[in-house]
Amino acid sequence: MYESLLNHANRRYLRVSLWLCGISVALYVWHDPLSPPNGGTWLGYTLGGIGAALILWLTALGIRKRSYSSAMGTLRGWTSAHVYLGLSLLLISTLHSGFQFGWNLHTLCYALMVIVIASGIVGVVAYQRYPQLMSANRAGSKPDRLLEEIQDIDQRALRIARGMPRRFADLLRANRDGTALGGSTRNILAGRDSSVLMVPSNKGAVSSPNSGQSAALTWLGDELARSTDGELSRRIGDLLSLLAERRNLLRRLCRDAQIRGWLDIWLYIHVPVTLALLGTLVAHVVSVFLYW
């Protein structure tokens, strides 16, 4: 009963878009102007007009998206049309240019449009691919709950450490305080766990990378190997399994943030470059008519 944006209304807008492309290509092939094909022929103007109108209409999705009480179709329909007609723009504007590129304002306008469309393609691919991965990674849980579970593990681990030598509680606190996910955009997109651990040693505390709880697990492993006390060994074992669980949770959180990041990041290019595109488009149109 669900219908994705690409399948909306039996792919009505894919068909519209293919028709539009087909007619444009046919006209381009059939058309034989005196000069080499360019934006200044009647077909060039027609394709340019269609392209400019498309750009304005495609931009209007931003407004339609926020017109929450609008009953003009569904947003899914609009987005579906946005995707398919947006893709056709690539062909239409290329035909409009007659493949004449240069270091000028017109080509800048074209380049910006390509960036917008390319980022849009990234978005469509992300939208098709990531929700499923995100759902699988969350496995019915939620990021907030994963965070709570991590805090829970920290408390349980500290309770176990109460009956152990002080260095264990110190290590657990250092492990907790050194945990750092996210932070920078790059870290989020890479799904990097940039945690560090201040490991107590003879020369004072030494900071070591603790991605995936590696340093903490190694430290505990060493302690276990050295331990001769049965009760202490049992407790270290408990701590090891808690930290292993903590590692899994951190991994899932990183992955979740990473996916969310990729679902969002393309918009940071798509939207501002669209604004730039609108500006250069106006300049492109005005300059063309000035030099006419």
Next chain:
Amino acid sequence: MTKVVIAVVGSGPGGLSAAARAAGIGVSHVLLEQTAAHANTIQRYQKGKHVMAEPNVLPLRSPLAFAAGTREKILDEWARGLAAQNVNVRYGAEVVAISGEKGDFHLKLQDGSEVLAENVILGIGLQGNPRRLGVPGESLPCVQYTLDDPEEYQGETIVVVGAGDAAIENAVALSKQNTVYLINRAGEFARCKDGNLTLILKTIEAGKVNCLYSTQCSSLVETPEGAKPYELSLTTANGQMQLPCDRIIARLGAIPPRKFVESCRIKFPSSDPTSLPLLSANYESNVAGLYVIGALGGYPLIKQAMNQGYEVVEYIRGTPVTPADEPLLQSKLAGILGHLSVTATLQSMQARIPIFAEVNPLMFRELMLGSSVHVPKAGEVVFKRNDYTNSFYTIFSGSVEIQVDENDPAKRVVLSTGQFFGEMGLLSGRRRTATALAGRDCVLIETPRRDVLKLLSSVDAAKAVVDHTFIVRAIQSGFAPQAATDELLPIAANSKLNRFRAGQVLFTEGDEADSLHLIRSGSVSVLRSIGGREVVTSYVAAGNYVGEMGLLGNTQRSATVRATVATETISLNAATFGELLQKNPRLRQELEETVRQRVASNTHLQGQDHAGELISFLLKQGLGEATDVLLIDETLCVGCDNCERACAATHGGTSRLDRAAGPTFANVHVPTSCRHCEDPHCMKDCPPDAIRRSPNGEVFVGDNCIGCGNCERNCPYGVIHMSGPPPEQPSLMSWLMFGGSKESVYSKLQGLGRSHHHEPAAIDAPKAVKKAVKCDMCKGQDGGPACVRACPTGAALRVNPEEFVTFVKQEASRF
């Protein structure tokens, strides 16, 4: 001992108003309040709560002032009024028995003393008294039965006794800054909401609350030289133990006041716990001189109770007043009053309409206040088939025609003066099963669902008539639209109305098949035993039937059928059904077709491994009683929250939907959003009757909400919340990029290693006026629900019970 003219029991709004009126006109009186302050129920509201003054149209008639405002302001105002009127109040005076008769009542108090009075006004409300600890030492000052503000206590050892929602919520709230023990008499938590169960088990597991199972309190003593001021002795499964503590909070529920009221010889019309005492038009009970006002008499709103307090004193003095609601009724009845008075018109209504005949005049007055009178033109549609309205109509004059056969609009049943219709929608909570058209000179009384249910629970005769009529009409519309009503009477007489609790079995696989069940309300799931395991193979909603295979020749039940929620069915046995088959030759064919479809559907679902699990999951989420539910496909949802923003933007800035919250199974996510239950839990206890159902099925909260929070507590799915003014709008740039965003999970990620304790909330911050908000399915907006319209990826879908099985089939095939 002096005798007063009026003794008022209970200092709620009604009692206060009565006592103040008596004081104001110099009638000897006493106001008996069992606690240490007036208006105990309102004292127990949370600090700063805004109290509303519904119904707005009703004028206030009381010597005490009352207008919407904060709890503190209203209580202060009343305290000033009590002093100004010089009211004779006795605090700490719990009445344990009332004996005697008019002119000579004896009120026995807890402390053994007695009060003599000529008349008694009972205004003790419905809250009841908290169940006591019941051990030696229970009256020590460390024992309390309420918890206003958990933040008040820090660093104490507190014992919470009880295993219900209140005990759990208190224990968890206190555990943040105290050592908390929870005493549970049973071996598990069986009486609480699911959410609280998860919460408490998690809190116990985390070691924040120490829970003692199968444990009972045995005594409590002061220990002045001990480490803690008190010591509680406990009987556990392993023997006795002592628990030193600072405080004991007993949350053992309340004893409903009914037993006490009955001990005063006041009669109730039925054993139904919701039924109300029989009262005269002057609020006098069957015991002469003993009056009942306020919530106990069925009037839960503050202003109503205050007016009654005033009026009842006037009645006792023998100076009758016209009730405060007279002008309201006058305008309501304006169209049909003519030269008659309101009272005379109401009397003629009761005389003409049999189901109202036995209703006491006071209750009928109240019923009419909630009802509306319509004078439709001949041929006008009263309601349409498939409308979701659930009000009840009675015919005051003229006639009404019901189109009983969907396929033949010309076939109509004519109902005449005194008869009623609309009970099918009312009782099942489902869509209207037929269209009703007004006849000539028609005057109709439309009564809202809540008032009718109140009537049916109080007047047995009315209930019997409605139930019988329901059966006849259900059989007619379900199996024999061609048959005349009279022909069906003997068949209806042989049919049985059955009630099943949630989870109860209607019949078991392998049983002898002897009857068919027509589901009148609720829904059932069909289970088959496959490889020793019970697998859900189908779901059947109200308005349909189950067990038909048995009557078509199969002698054994082929599956087990179980009620998913509280369900009512009408069962027809084989002999009765045989008569029906004779009356309607097409029926056999129709039933065979139904069987064919159901078998096909069942085998299809059985072929899919996870279909049963998915149905079970969805039923657990309340789809068994839902009429419309939002389901999100997680493989399509990108988490943009545009659905929530659309909801907020179209509903005054507050979203009624929490997309991320709620459980997920496979790819189907059930967000926290209203299911629009067929018999909505939220509607059950709404004092101003602000929750209604519109013709299209949306359950919505009206503007007259008083913010009491009952609906929030009654909703098992946690989809209603009390909300103040909306949050501030996002900045322009974030609006441009994302349309404004909430606190992101990244900011939390960055804070992970740092602080773990919460900032305490500002305790004395003034509370904004809060009202209940919930999904109204964008009632009145074009294009349907905004959440679905605003989803860019097609992940949001609303499903109703009719589409439920198709939905499961499609989803299960994608696993």
